[in-house]
Amino acid sequence: xxxxxxxxxxxxxxxxxxxxxxxxxxxxxxxxxxxxxxxxxxxxxxxxxxxxxxxxxxxxxxxxxxxxxxxxxxxxxxxxxxxxxxxxxxxxxxxxxxxxxxxxxxxxxxxxxxxxxxxxxxxxxxxxxxxxxxxxxxxxxxxxxxxxxxxxxxxxxxxxxxxxxxxxxxxxxxxxxxxxxxxxxxxxxxxxxxxxxxxxxxxxxxxxxxxxxxxxxxxxxxxxxxxxxxxxxxxxxxxxxxxxxxxxxxxxxxxxxxxxxxxxxxxxxxxxxxxxxxxxxxxxxxxxxxxxxxxxxxxxxxxxxxxxxxxxxxxxxxxxxxxxxxxxxxxxxxxxxxxxxxxxxxxxxxxxxxxxxxxxxxxxxxxxxxxxxxxxxxxxxxxxxxxxxxxxxxxxxxxxxxxxxxxxxxxxxxxxxxxxxxxxxxxxxxxxxxxxxxxxxxxxxxxxxx
Amino acid sequence: xxxxxxxxxxxxxxxxxxxxxxxxxxxxxxxxxxxxxxxxxxxxxxxxxxxxxxxxxxxxxxxxxxxxxxxxxxxxxxxxxxxxxxxxxxxxxxxxxxxxxxxxxxxxxxxxxxxxxxxxxxxxxxxxxxxxxxxxxxxxxxxxxxxxxxxxxxxxxxxxxxxxxxxxxxxxxxxxxxxxxxxxxxxxxxxxxxxxxxxxxxxxxxxxxxxxxxxxxxxxxxxxxxxxxxxxxxxxxxxxxxxxxxxxxxxxxxxxxxxxxxxxxxxxxxxxxxxxxxxxxxxxxxxxxxxxxxxxxxxxxxxxxxxxxxxxxxxxxxxxxxxxxxxxxxxxxxxxxxxxxxxxxxxxxxxxxxxxxxxxxxxxxxxxxxxxxxxxx
Numbered sequence: 001x002x003x004x005x006x007x008x009x010x011x012x013x014x015x016x017x018x019x020x021x022x023x024x025x026x027x028x029x030x031x032x033x034x035x036x037x038x039x040x041x042x043x044x045x046x047x048x049x050x051x052x053x054x055x056x057x058x059x060x061x062x063x064x065x066x067x068x069x070x071x072x073x074x075x076x077x078x079x080x081x082x083x084x085x086x087x088x089x090x091x092x093x094x095x096x097x098x099x100x101x102x103x104x105x106x107x108x109x110x111x112x113x114x115x116x117x118x119x120x121x122x123x124x125x126x127x128x129x130x131x132x133x134x135x136x137x138x139x140x141x142x143x144x145x146x147x148x149x150x151x152x153x154x155x156x157x158x159x160x161x162x163x164x165x166x167x168x169x170x171x172x173x174x175x176x177x178x179x180x181x182x183x184x185x186x187x188x189x190x191x192x193x194x195x196x197x198x199x200x201x202x203x204x205x206x207x208x209x210x211x212x213x214x215x216x217x218x219x220x221x222x223x224x225x226x227x228x229x230x231x232x233x234x235x236x237x238x239x240x241x242x243x244x245x246x247x248x249x250x251x252x253x254x255x256x257x258x259x260x261x262x263x264x265x266x267x268x269x270x271x272x273x274x275x276x277x278x279x280x281x282x283x284x285x286x287x288x289x290x291x292x293x294x295x296x297x298x299x300x301x302x303x304x305x306x307x308x309x310x311x312x313x314x315x316x317x318x319x320x321x322x323x324x325x326x327x328x329x330x331x332x333x334x335x336x337x338x339x340x341x342x343x344x345x346x347x348x349x350x351x352x353x354x355x356x357x358x359x360x361x362x363x364x365x366x367x368x369x370x371x372x373x374x375x376x377x378x379x380x381x382x383x384x385x386x387x388x389x390x391x392x393x394x395x396x397x398x399x400x401x402x403x404x405x406x407x408x409x410x411x412x413x414x415x416x417x418x419x420x421x422x423x424x425x426x427x428x429x430x431x432x433x434x435x436x437x438x439x440x441x442x443x444x445x446x447x448x449x450x
Numbered sequence: 451x452x453x454x455x456x457x458x459x460x461x462x463x464x465x466x467x468x469x470x471x472x473x474x475x476x477x478x479x480x481x482x483x484x485x486x487x488x489x490x491x492x493x494x495x496x497x498x499x500x501x502x503x504x505x506x507x508x509x510x511x512x513x514x515x516x517x518x519x520x521x522x523x524x525x526x527x528x529x530x531x532x533x534x535x536x537x538x539x540x541x542x543x544x545x546x547x548x549x550x551x552x553x554x555x556x557x558x559x560x561x562x563x564x565x566x567x568x569x570x571x572x573x574x575x576x577x578x579x580x581x582x583x584x585x586x587x588x589x590x591x592x593x594x595x596x597x598x599x600x601x602x603x604x605x606x607x608x609x610x611x612x613x614x615x616x617x618x619x620x621x622x623x624x625x626x627x628x629x630x631x632x633x634x635x636x637x638x639x640x641x642x643x644x645x646x647x648x649x650x651x652x653x654x655x656x657x658x659x660x661x662x663x664x665x666x667x668x669x670x671x672x673x674x675x676x677x678x679x680x681x682x683x684x685x686x687x688x689x690x691x692x693x694x695x696x697x698x699x700x701x702x703x704x705x706x707x708x709x710x711x712x713x714x715x716x717x718x719x720x721x722x723x724x725x726x727x728x729x730x731x732x733x734x735x736x737x738x739x740x741x742x743x744x745x746x747x748x749x750x751x752x753x754x755x756x757x758x759x760x761x762x763x764x765x766x767x768x769x770x771x772x773x774x775x776x777x778x779x780x781x782x783x784x785x786x787x788x789x790x791x792x793x794x795x796x797x798x799x800x801x802x803x804x805x806x807x808x809x810x811x812x813x814x815x816x817x818x819x820x821x822x823x824x825x826x827x
Contacts, residue, residue, distance in 0.1 A: 057585040153466050157488070157808070241579055242651055251809050253473060334651045335579025337809045338488050402641075 034122045038111040042274040043073035049273070049327045056331045080269075083262035088151060091259065095149035100260070100267030102142030107271040107278060109135045114281045115189045117291050117312040118301055128189035129181065132282065133174055136237070139271065140166035143246065143256050146268070150259040158255025161338060162246030166237050168345045173233035175353035176226040179360045180216050180286045183223065192216075193290035198298040201370030209301075210292030210314070217287040218381040222359030227287045229353050234279035236341070239272065241330040245338060280322025284315060291315040463491060466808075470499045474577045474812045477822030481799075485808060493803040493811055495796050500826040508786035513539050513753040514613055516783070521607035523788060524824040526569055529555075529562035530766035531788075532611035537692060538762040538775045539613045542755045548744040551615040552694045557628070557736045558601065558610055559764070560729040564635070565594040566767035567722045567729075570819045574719055575646060577816040578655050583646045590638055593631050600624055613753065615746030625737060632730050639726060647723055656719055657710030660802045660814045667713065670801070671794035674769020676818055679705040679721045680713035686765035693764075698735050700728045718817040754781050768792055768819055792824040 054061025147159015703724030768791030
């Protein structure tokens with residue numbers, strides 16, 4: 001960007017002061033673009049969550065606004081903007097207003113170092129992953145602030161739970177990230193991606209670029225475990241089920257954001273969903289080879305626009321799978337209790353994360369990168385991973401086959417052998433607008449109510 | 451300085467007002483929770499938000515005219531309230547309903563029991579944070595509601611039973627539907643058991659939480675599944691043998707301490723699942739044994755009960771549901787008193803909630819199956 005602004009100034013023949021101005025402008029433009037992209041992603045995720053939840057729960061989900069309901073999130077956002085911005089009478093007003101900003105900044109600022117593509121990154125910091133860990137910690141500050149400032153005991157409990165949870169789960173999360181840093185030898189996000197398939201010994205076609213056996217998740221058994229530790233800890237940090245205690249609806253009403261409404265609530269809400277994408281993106285970067293294309297070295301990829309686009313699609317696709325799994329977990333599992341949550345963190349995750357860190361270090365020391373044994377371990381781990389996935393799908397299809405027509409079963413039509421009659425459906429539930437209007441015209445009921 | 455008493459919390463205690471508008475108090479129910487952080491010192495229930503004077507209303511209604519009000523005692527088990535009241539008046543008048551009517555009552559009641567347990571189990575799962583089981587169980591309940599609608603015209607407050615019989619007969623199509631539903635639902639129950647009941651997180655949340663020993667359960671007057679989860683072998687259907695239950699074969703599931711202790715929350719959860727299976731069994735027998743005949747005994751148009759006092763009880767979804775009727779020789783009851791399972795379940799909450807966590811209180815209320823309208827009436 002510095003170069004770009006220098007070139008513009010030289011071309012226009014202005015004095016060097018303008019170089020700084022153009023540089024600042026460029027930074028602002030990039031910031032706005034990243035923020036908008038993150039907002040869109042978060043909005044689309046809210047839509048995805050509701051659609052997936054609908055499918056899981058044998059219902060439809062939002063499908064009215066736009067094609068397939070794809071614009072639902074915009075309508076919801078608009079609704080939230082137009083709502084009254086309510087502040088409770090006894091709330092700590094400055095803190096109450098400030099809290100959503102801490103959450104929004106904490107999550108969205110982290111998008112700066114998310115490598116969507118080889119060239120599509122706002123700032124490839126040389127301490128990228130540490131920056132990410134640090135800036136997302138702001139979220140817990142915001143959550144605690146909102147819990148305290150609301151002057152509501154449920155909110156306070158939620159805020160305290162959240163602070164304890166996020167701080168605790170940062171330990172295993174950071175430790176498992178450290179395992180990857182050991183393997184990659186760098187803290188930069190792009191550096192970590194390039195380490196998975198872009199080294200000198202990745203010369204052959206079968207070893208080049210984003211093949212699964214180059215991914216860090218299949219690097220060795222310890223890295224494999226580290227991924228699951230990271231994923232669990234990240235789900236907990238994002239306050240998602242089964243770790244959604246800070247906003248446990250059935251216990252704490254809505255937790256720390258009980259008293260929030262309108263745009264401030266939207267801040268928390270979007271922050272949560274942006275966080276899901278963030279953790280999936282980080283997992284993709286650290287463990288799944290990021291934007292790398294199988295068989296193509298990063299240097300080749302940098303030279304072609306089409307390969308760049310393909311890299312972007314690959315990255316987004318991998319991250320989307322991560323998001324889907326997080327959403328899936330939420331609509332499947334019950335919630336843990338506070339003591340169980342802390343027990344899980346300090347009794348299981350933290351020790352295992354230390355073991356993984358040590359194991360990875362020993363692996364790097366003992367086994368030369370690119371040696372035959374190294375490749376055998378990668379291959380075996382890949383096979384093991386894919387066997388797990390295949391086994392999972394076999395089980396799922398088995399269960400779906402067992403269920404058969406029970407998925408959509410209509411008891412009254414089975415006994416009388418009557419086919420499903422949409423007219424009856426309309427009369428009973430008024431589902432279709434046409435039917436509803438017909439009722440209004442024929443009967444006088446609608447007018448009286450109106 | 452004020453000494454800390456029951457009403458003056460200690461300085462280290464946080465007093466939380468849980469309810470009357472709280473997502474997991476199942477209706478309008480209030481708990482004053484004294485906590486030390488996440489751990490509860492005690493939880494005092496506060497009831498009465500849903501008091502509608504249903505017992506007092508009876509004194510101004512004729513005997514048959516009171517029947518629709520019994521539906522409103524508990525919206526989840528309207529059939530049982532109907533049945534308890536009908537049996538009480540029949541006892542006073544000395545009427546025996548025809549056998550077909552008795553079978554119809556049993557069919558309606560057992561369906562109602564399944565529907566009620568579906569809501570309860572779904573709510574337990576939802577209170578523990580799993581929303582999906584609730585949706586699936588409610589989907590199945592919808593079939594029962596449809597069948598009830600076909601049977602008596604109402605989906606929730608059925609008002610199906612009459613003094614001396616039932617209001618409507620059913621046909622072979624309905625019985626075919628019922629059989630179809632049972633075939634379907636027994637498989638659903640298996641699926642529910644394998645997916646949710648033994649889910650590790652759910653077991654961890656429920657097992658060994660809020661254990662009620664048999665002596666306490668009897669002492670506090672717990673009834674129904676809550677009592678049986680504590681290992682007390684008592685079921686009105688079997689031990690009192692009202693209606694046609696003596697002709698039917700079924701087991702009474704008891705708490706076995708499968709994953710924790712006898713009488714913990716998990717047992718209360720499992721006993722209800724088992725009871726649904728037994729209800730399916732009873733329904734299948736009813737399908738085979740349902741006789742032809744009248745559905746209504748001869749009852750005078752204006753019922754004038756003789757001077758009498760009578761207590762009748764049925765085994766509802768929340769246990770022994772009793773009604774005490776005092777008749778004074780007029781067309782209206784002199785006094786009607788209801789004895790409901792939720793009320794006694796409510797009384798034990800304070801005793802067992804000491805030292806639990808806030809999240810456990812939610813599980814305790816849900817597994818005790820406290821329904822606010824039944825508590826307050």
